[in-house]
Amino acid sequence: MTPVAITMMIIAIVTVWGGLALSLLNLKRHPEDEGALPEEHAPEL
Amino acid sequence: MSSQSSPGKAAPLKRETFSSRRLFILSAIGSAVGLGNIWRFPYIAYDNGGGAFLIPYLVALLTAGIPLLFLDYAVGHKFRGSAPLAYRRLHRAAEPLGWWQVLVCFVIAAYYAVIIAWSLMYTIFSFTEAWGDDAEGFFFGNFLGVAEAPGLGFDFVPSVFFPLLLIWAAVILIMVAGIRKGISRANAVLLPLLVAMFVLLVIQALFLPGAAQGLNAFFTPDWSALADPSVWAAAYGHIFFSLSVGYGIMVTYSSYLKRRTDLTGSGMVVAFSNSGFEILAGIGVFAALGFMAQAAGTGVNEVVTQGIGLAFVAFPTIVSQAPFGAVMGVLFFGSLVFAGVTSLISVLEVIVAAVQDKLGWGRVKASLVVSILVAVVSLGLFPTATGLYLLDTSDAFVNSFGITLGALVTVVVLAWFLRRLPLLSVHLNRVSTVKMRGTWMVLVSVVVPLALIYMVANEFISKISTPYEGYPGWFVGVFGWGMAGGLVVLALVLTLIPWSRTSKANHDPEYDSLVEREAKETAL
Numbered sequence: 001m002t003p004v005a006i007t008m009m010i011i012a013i014v015t016v017w018g019g020l021a022l023s024l025l026n027l028k029r030h031p032e033d034e035g036a037l038p039e040e041h042a043p044e045l
Numbered sequence: 046m047s048s049q050s051s052p053g054k055a056a057p058l059k060r061e062t063f064s065s066r067r068l069f070i071l072s073a074i075g076s077a078v079g080l081g082n083i084w085r086f087p088y089i090a091y092d093n094g095g096g097a098f099l100i101p102y103l104v105a106l107l108t109a110g111i112p113l114l115f116l117d118y119a120v121g122h123k124f125r126g127s128a129p130l131a132y133r134r135l136h137r138a139a140e141p142l143g144w145w146q147v148l149v150c151f152v153i154a155a156y157y158a159v160i161i162a163w164s165l166m167y168t169i170f171s172f173t174e175a176w177g178d179d180a181e182g183f184f185f186g187n188f189l190g191v192a193e194a195p196g197l198g199f200d201f202v203p204s205v206f207f208p209l210l211l212i213w214a215a216v217i218l219i220m221v222a223g224i225r226k227g228i229s230r231a232n233a234v235l236l237p238l239l240v241a242m243f244v245l246l247v248i249q250a251l252f253l254p255g256a257a258q259g260l261n262a263f264f265t266p267d268w269s270a271l272a273d274p275s276v277w278a279a280a281y282g283h284i285f286f287s288l289s290v291g292y293g294i295m296v297t298y299s300s301y302l303k304r305r306t307d308l309t310g311s312g313m314v315v316a317f318s319n320s321g322f323e324i325l326a327g328i329g330v331f332a333a334l335g336f337m338a339q340a341a342g343t344g345v346n347e348v349v350t351q352g353i354g355l356a357f358v359a360f361p362t363i364v365s366q367a368p369f370g371a372v373m374g375v376l377f378f379g380s381l382v383f384a385g386v387t388s389l390i391s392v393l394e395v396i397v398a399a400v401q402d403k404l405g406w407g408r409v410k411a412s413l414v415v416s417i418l419v420a421v422v423s424l425g426l427f428p429t430a431t432g433l434y435l436l437d438t439s440d441a442f443v444n445s446f447g448i449t450l451g452a453l454v455t456v457v458v459l460a461w462f463l464r465r466l467p468l469l470s471v472h473l474n475r476v477s478t479v480k481m482r483g484t485w486m487v488l489v490s491v492v493v494p495l496a497l498i499y500m501v502a503n504e505f506i507s508k509i510s511t512p513y514e515g516y517p518g519w520f521v522g523v524f525g526w527g528m529a530g531g532l533v534v535l536a537l538v539l540t541l542i543p544w545s546r547t548s549k550a551n552h553d554p555e556y557d558s559l560v561e562r563e564a565k566e567t568a569l
Contacts, residue, residue: 008096
């Protein structure tokens with residue numbers, strides 16, 4: 001492959017897969033709040 | 046737990062939910078990753094500047110794709126209903142938007158299943174290389190038996206009809222099983238399988254002679270493309286279709302999320318997974334095309350193609366020539382089947398959820414009636430000698446004047462007429478980690494509509510100036526323009542049909558208590 005094509009390939013992979021890695025990391029740092037389902041908190045029913 | 050039965054009225058069933066955030070994310074990725082990621086993105090990127098396309102692509106993703114995805118999430122999650130019910134709860138006058146999206150999904154589901162059926166057959170054909178040394182003649186002639194001229198015929202092609210029947214049977218089983226046992230499970234199995242198979246396919250393709258030439262063609266940037274407005278339009282257009290936004294899917298899926306879910310954090314994962322898969326597909330497809338060009342002794346530009354031509358003409362040729370070609374064929378066509386099925390069930394769910402809400406039907410009844418109805422239309426119209434013309438025409442028109450125009454009208458109505466973006470922004474920020482405020486509202490109310498107007502206008506001009514694909518006027522008139530216009534009329538008719546007395550629109554204590562709680566939380 002030519003150097004310019006390799007460079008663009010690396011940039012594409014880093015930005016898109018890097019974005020995915022960052023968004024996964026962000027989600028991991030904020031674990032799911034298991035409570036607060038509406039059906040569990042509807043005393044009026 | 047609402048175990049006590051409320052007096053007078055039978056307690057309506059609770060809305061189904063995804064049992065975890067992970068399963069929602071998997072299902073949303075399964076929906077977004079479809080045939081387009083594999084057979085459309087690589088060509089679009091190559092054709093619009095190669096490596097330079099990354100810039101308009103990322104800009105379109107961040108300024109239009111993700112904002113629109115969050116709009117869908119906010120509507121579905123806040124108003125907790127199928128597309129028609131969610132838009133109705135947003136404002137009574139917005140209900141037809143939901144029905145329009147439901148009808149678009151009906152058309153898409155009917156023809157999308159057909160392509161999955163072809164892919165299923167080609168997975169089997171890969172073992173024997175049934176196409177011999179003429180992949181093109183085999184596909185259009187022997188396999189599809191395409192008629193000379195477009196029309197509406199009932200000259201059935203058994204080699205398509207029976208695999209299509211099988212696909213529909215499998216999909217109906219998934220739909221009847223519901224969100225947790227059907228859709229979640231199917232995605233939890235098929236999506237990892239799809240990724241694994243596709244990664245193997247890419248690795249195999251990278252080891253083929255000529256792969257480097259293919260990647261050169263794909264990634265070498267043509268910077269002058271950045272000055273071309275049509276390249277930017279292509280980027281926005283591709284992002285819209287790729288993320289499955291604007292036609293009810295994400296509204297429907299997010300309505301099954303639990304209340305306190307990180308909407309934007311999850312959405313970021315979905316959006317970047319979808320793009321990540323596209324980049325992977327670009328690498329795999331162009332490595333394979335590089336091999337094909339080398340084997341034919343031509344340049345890569347001589348062999349590039351997209352869509353049906355890529356999947357059913359170029360790839361069979363590659364399978365015949367490559368070492369371990371059968372393996373490659375199974376991986377490629379199997380990927381198409383899995384990517385297609387996970388998208389098809391999300392499209393069908395839009396219709397099933399809407400029928401459930403409007404008529405107050407249970408899961409099993411609604412999913413059986415809807416899926417069988419779509420299956421009958423699909424099986425009746427498409428596995429015929431003229432089916433390819435019909436598929437091509439309905440695909441082109443439903444994309445332009447169903448999805449794109451529909452998304453434009455929805456965004457304009459929500460942002461400019463009903464002015465609901467501040468309300469939806471508050472909802473997004475209630476529990477989400479990535480906050481959506483002023484910038485998001487500007488993107489949704491200005492950038493997204495401008496991009497959509499440009500696309501719709503372009504499509505309108507090109508389709509009105511020359512008859513689509515040179516097909517006969519009556520054919521394009523009925524199945525193109527007529528179908529697209531018919532969807533709008535039918536959406537209005539469906540809105541006029543009253544909601545069932547047992548429907549959630551009239552009696553939904555679960556939703557009412559939620560609105561009450563949110564009002565309290567806001568007041569605090």
